[in-house]
Amino acid sequence: MPLNRDDILRALETVKLPDGKSLPASGRLTDVVINDGKVIFAITIDPSEVNTLEGVRSSAEQIVKRLPGVTGVLVGLTADRAAGSAPAPTSGRTPGPTPMRSGPKNPPAATSNLTGIPGVKHIIAVASGKGGVGKSTTSCNLALGLAALGLKIGILDADIYGPSQPKLFGLRGKPFVTSERKMQPLERYGVKVMSIGFLVDEETAMIWRGPMVMSALTQMLREVAWGDLDVLVVDMPPGTGDAQLTMAQQTPLAGAVIVSTPQDLALLDARRGVAMFRKVNVPVLGVIENMANFCCPNCGHVSPIFGHGGARAEAEKTGVPFLGEIPLHMEIRETSDEGRPVVATTPDGPHSQAYLAIARKVWAALDSGAASKPAPRIVIE
Ligand code: ADP
Numbered sequence: 180m181p182l183n184r185d186d187i188l189r190a191l192e193t194v195k196l197p198d199g200k201s202l203p204a205s206g207r208l209t210d211v212v213i214n215d216g217k218v219i220f221a222i223t224i225d226p227s228e229v230n231t232l233e234g235v236r237s238s239a240e241q242i243v244k245r246l247p248g249v250t251g252v253l254v255g256l257t258a259d260r261a262a263g264s265a266p267a268p269t270s271g272r273t274p275g276p277t278p279m280r281s282g283p284k285n286p287p288a289a290t291s292n293l294t295g296i297p298g299v300k301h302i303i304a305v306a307s308g309k310g311g312v313g314k315s316t317t318s319c320n321l322a323l324g325l326a327a328l329g330l331k332i333g334i335l336d337a338d339i340y341g342p343s344q345p346k347l348f349g350l351r352g353k354p355f356v357t358s359e360r361k362m363q364p365l366e367r368y369g370v371k372v373m374s375i376g377f378l379v380d381e382e383t384a385m386i387w388r389g390p391m392v393m394s395a396l397t398q399m400l401r402e403v404a405w406g407d408l409d410v411l412v413v414d415m416p417p418g419t420g421d422a423q424l425t426m427a428q429q430t431p432l433a434g435a436v437i438v439s440t441p442q443d444l445a446l447l448d449a450r451r452g453v454a455m456f457r458k459v460n461v462p463v464l465g466v467i468e469n470m471a472n473f474c475c476p477n478c479g480h481v482s483p484i485f486g487h488g489g490a491r492a493e494a495e496k497t498g499v500p501f502l503g504e505i506p507l508h509m510e511i512r513e514t515s516d517e518g519r520p521v522v523a524t525t526p527d528g529p530h531s532q533a534y535l536a537i538a539r540k541v542w543a544a545l546d547s548g549a550a551s552k553p554a555p556r557i558v559i560e
Pocket of ligand 1: 307309310311312313314315316317343417469470505506507508509511512513515516
């Protein structure tokens, strides 16, 4: 008999909360996702309950792990609340993450309160105001550029609705789970890579609601054996909605990089990206103009088909550094599609050099302390 949701809920009835209610009866369980023997769910809490309910989380995990047919369990505590679930208690509430659905209207807590990841010196987000501007391609080549500077680099594909890092790095397969119950990131071209694309198929991730997404991301961030890293690059989901805001808020970011194409619309969106990170007190390290010029592969003629220089002007206007421009070029698209990113495969070429120059600027900002390092304080696991 294949594993089903009812078996899991039945098993979880033996897990009791401090008020004596069983976990399923408490209304705190999010959706239970079952994928190929892997069980993923989260328990909704108020941020002040993180210490009290850690025991409940680990009991739930242990109990589900013992069920026949279960090959892996991921249980998170989440301060996000799904529509229709029981409200988290409000008494004794401490400042913490804004619930996913409250959106930008509620002033969010500063990210400087978040706990860092042991061994990881800096975490940076690569974000864009909208999809399709080349954010994932840029994240991948920026990570490789930082690695080419001799730094220890990891990349977390947090673009949960369209994970592309497995394809960009040409990686397949499932992460190995270590004896400390951490997932081992896959590795290619000297970069450690973790993506939800390694764990579930795209359709499964698509049906997840906000709390599930946050829970999965928290686990990918904190329950991965990253080892020692100088920089962990987080490829964010595109856009500046509530999900992105919450993610920016709950990740201990040292800084953010915004990718934009030169079109006006993208720039408007990019401005929203800058505003979003400022709102949660994450320093914006700068803007990258992607697809800045089109270079004809036949005659070499360079045309600014989207209009050129807009991102630089916009960066100056909004007071954020301009990190550089990357041309629109067939080689970048082809190598990305083939899992042979340009910085790894033709490091001396002009496109790689452009990415490398940007990587140097990003590292200079991080290393000089221009991007602030968050002070540790546990908010949520
Ligand atoms: P996003 O992450 O913003 O959705 P992607 O990185 O997936 O965007 O890029 C979208 C498409 O554009 C991909 O096919 C990618 O290969 C291509 N692309 C991205 N940047 C460039 C570039 N500078 N030149 C040519 N193609 C590019």
